[in-house]
Amino acid sequence: MKIAYREIEGRSGAYWLLLGVLGAVTAAGLAAAWTMEHRGHIVTGMTNQIVWGMPHVFAVFLIVAASGALNVASIASVFGKGFYKPLAPLSGLVAVALLAGGLAVLMLDLGRADRIVVAMTRYNFTSIFALNVFLYTGFFVIVALYLWTMMERRMNRYSTPVGYAALVWRLVLTTGTGSIFGFLVARQAYDSAMLAPTFVAMSFSYGLAAYLLVLIAAYAWSGRTLDVAVLRRLKNLLVVFIAVVLYFVAVFHLTNLYFARQSAFERFVLADGGIYPALFWGGQILLGSLVPMALLAHPRLGAARGTVVAASLLVVLGGLAQMHVTIIGGQAFPLELFPGMQESGSFFDGRVHPYAPSLPELALGLGGVAIAGIIVVLAVKLLAFLPERLDGRVAESP
Amino acid sequence: MNGHDAGRRQFLAWGAGAVATLTLAPGVLLLQSAHGRAPVEAASGAVRWGLLIDTDKCAKGCDACVTACNRENGLSGGTRETDAQWIRKVELKDLRTGREASLPMMCQHCEQPPCVDVCPTGASFKRADGIVLVDKHVCIGCRYCMMACPYKARSLVHENLADQRPDVPRGKGTVESCTFCVHRVDRGETPACVRACADAGHGAMVFGDLNDPASDIAQRIARYPSTQARADLGLNPGVRYQGI
The missing domain is CATH 1.20.5 (Single alpha-helices involved in coiled-coils or other helix-helix interfaces)
Structure with a gap:
């Protein structure tokens, strides 16, 4: 049957309140960025030892989740599952919004954020960072095209080929994001080809969780019907994605544990590294993976709206914990200048580097999330992204 | 006639x-x-500037090289985690044998510098004569080079600067590191740390052209065993260490 998409009304007090809250958080993020620009990175918790901090935890999470948020659209047009078709436009919108939020954080954290024109006009093509600039801008263009083919009836017939392009592009994009770390030969936490596919797997999980949160909120707050069949399918998919991430994470650490030269780092991140093992086991593994899997696998409550929301929130928080362990834990572990030697020096050689995020960096990171939120909240009011109802009749399997 | x-x-x-x-x-x-050169003359690819550090002569507790570097380049000399340190003293102890060594660590001016590979804008670059530098006008302060450097040789300028040296421009929000005192080398002088080490009577640092077989550094490297920091990475640093 024909799917009727319609803009949400967006005139209620609650709508404006939501927009106001998101606007306030964005403003706080921009104020933080201005302070960092004006006074320098001294106002952050980042140092010459922990050079990437909380902004990068948020930015990389958002960028990785952006790629994964496109899952639903890909399943609809590339794998031809009609069931997901009504859900696809929102998937593209969430993807674009998350990427915009993540890139805003990354750009505003630069030591010289005012030199964005330099970053956009001078490229060193041996740098995976420079290549990512193309992958990110290309992602916007391709997803915009993709949305056009999905939302404009005359363009519908092109949605499959554009969908293929978007699928390939986002796999390359997340490979590129994982490779930002994977290509760092100098640091023991990184320097692994495993990171690229692991990031791809993580994108599926984090992106779908973010998508589910937006979908459920949009339907609940606009008073539209969201059938349990839709949630059941999507939550089953989320369970599979979480399991795939666990597999990659397990292989990564098992490989490292096998290499004697990596055992000190593994001991640090898995056992005696203070906050990092706590975030890894408690945040990433237990709360971010095992608990949501158990919740979603529950035969009776697994597909309930509240359960899916709780599980998705946990996956998002687990993802932030994982980024914290990967990005900050990886830098906290001291570099080995002369392997096998004990080192000490005025630049904190041979010591675990402490890190305490400051308020401005937290505000900047959360500001990125709020920017993504604003884009979604405005877009669903201005354009017809959401089907009027998502019940069993619309969401039929072909 | x-x-x-x-x-x-x-x-x-x-x-x-x-x-x-x-x-x-x-x-x-x-x-x-x-080996000085006129300002209009391009750096020569025939030259590869290098530094040999004899750790047996480097005295534990002596930081003449560090203070000279700070003075020459206008660094504060602070040692907070946010302060820039272009050169630092590192104390090593071999846990298996108990043998100790003291040495200065700075940008190793690699032949294959990871910082140059990862820099998105090309601000990190290697001069034809092997000196690795940052173009302060093109650096956007992303710090990817700091993530990539195996020697932790680079610093971000975290605060506003005052009293800069005219020869050594620096900038808040950009990344910097040892330049081998390129402004001195181009005048035909040796880096400030090398000079200070000699003045302190240690003579633990020898600077020169690795490509010139007649140079002191090339002859010493040919005669005595020396090591490179993280030689396993295959970056072929221009700085070599003797006695470890």
Whole structure:
């Protein structure tokens, strides 16, 4: 049957309140960025030892989740599952919004954020960072095209080929994001080809969780019907994605544990590294993976709206914990200048580097999330992204 | 034309040649011996500047090289986690044998510098003579080079700066590291740390052209065993260590 998409009304007090809250958080993020620009990175918790901090935890999470948020659209047009078709436009919108939020954080954290024109006009093509600039801008263009083919009836017939392009592009994009770390030969936490596919797997999980949160909120707050069949399918998919991430994470650490030269780092991140093992086991593994899997696998409550929301929130928080362990834990572990030697020096050689995020960096990171939120909240009011109802009749399997 | 005239002309030619040689030779020879270069002249790929550090001569507790670097380049000398340190003393202890060593650590001016590979804008670059630098006008402060450097040789300028040295421009929000005192090297001098080490009577640092077989550094490297920090990475640093 024909799917009727319609803009949400967006005139209620609650709508404006939501927009106001998101606007306030964005403003706080921009104020933080201005302070960092004006006074320098001294106002952050980042140092010459922990050079990437909380902004990068948020930015990389958002960028990785952006790629994964496109899952639903890909399943609809590339794998031809009609069931997901009504859900696809929102998937593209969430993807674009998350990427915009993540890139805003990354750009505003630069030591010289005012030199964005330099970053956009001078490229060193041996740098995976420079290549990512193309992958990110290309992602916007391709997803915009993709949305056009999905939302404009005359363009519908092109949605499959554009969908293929978007699928390939986002796999390359997340490979590129994982490779930002994977290509760092100098640091023991990184320097692994495993990171690229692991990031791809993580994108599926984090992106779908973010998508589910937006979908459920949009339907609940606009008073539209969201059938349990839709949630059941999507939550089953989320369970599979979480399991795939666990597999990659397990292989990564098992490989490292096998290499004697990596055992000190593994001991640090898995056992005696203070906050990092706590975030890894408690945040990433237990709360971010095992608990949501158990919740979603529950035969009776697994597909309930509240359960899916709780599980998705946990996956998002687990993802932030994982980024914290990967990005900050990886830098906290001291570099080995002369392997096998004990080192000490005025630049904190041979010591675990402490890190305490400051308020401005937290505000900047959360500001990125709020920017993504604003884009979604405005877009669903201005354009017809959401089907009027998502019940069993619309969401039929072909 | 008679023989007398020919003899006179030849004498004049020789005389002119001699005068020209006497006038130009000191300059030419000086340039050759000191490897300095005029500001308009491009850095030469025939030269590879390098530094050999003899850790047996490097005294534990001596930081003459560090203070000289700070003074020369206008660094504060602070050692907070946010302060820039272009050169630092590192104490090593071999846990298996108990042997200790003290050495200065700075940008290793790699032949294959990871910082240059990862820099998105090309601000990190290697000069033809092997000196790795940051173009402060193109650096966007992303710090990817700091993530990539195996030697933790780079610093971000975290605060506003005052009292900069005219020879050594720096900038808040950009990344910087040891330049081998490129402004001194281009004048035909040695880096400030090397000079200070010699003045302190240690002479633990030898600076010179690795490509010139006649240079002190090349001869020492050929004669005595030396190691590179993280030689396993295959970056071929321009800085070598002796005695560890």
